[in-house]
Amino acid sequence: MAQGRSGAMGLVALVLVVFGLLELSTATTYTVGDSGGWIFGVSDWPNGKNFLAGDVLVFQYSAVHHNVVAVNADGYNSCSVPPGSTTYTSGNDSITLQKGANFFLCGFPGHCSGGMKIQANAA
């Protein structure tokens, strides 16, 4: 009886560990804009995608011509960069999505208004 119970507990522990590993491995990596990369007009790219918190967006672009700035909703809507925003400039930036709305734009003049901005909503 005691043997059976500890066996069952072991099985429960194993199942929990396996689910924990699955949880870790479910993060998805997306290349923003797919083959086009981070470019003008990319703002429609998130449509139809079901992002989860922990998923990773990879922004690929020429660092001479573009950058990536993580902004808030106001910044996104008005194409402005709030003070204290984080700017990425490597040309190959991996950014992990937080739960909720994540907003990014290109900080080069005129690029955001040219559609170089995305909103990714992560469940």
Ligand SMILES: *[C@@H]1O[C@H](CO)[C@@H](O)[C@H](O)[C@H]1NC(C)=O
């Ligand atoms: C971009 O970065 C990822 C790791 O973050 C790396 O695996 C990949 O090779 C890089 N790609 C380029 C084109 O540098």
Ligand SMILES: [Cu+2]
């Ligand atoms: Cu740009």
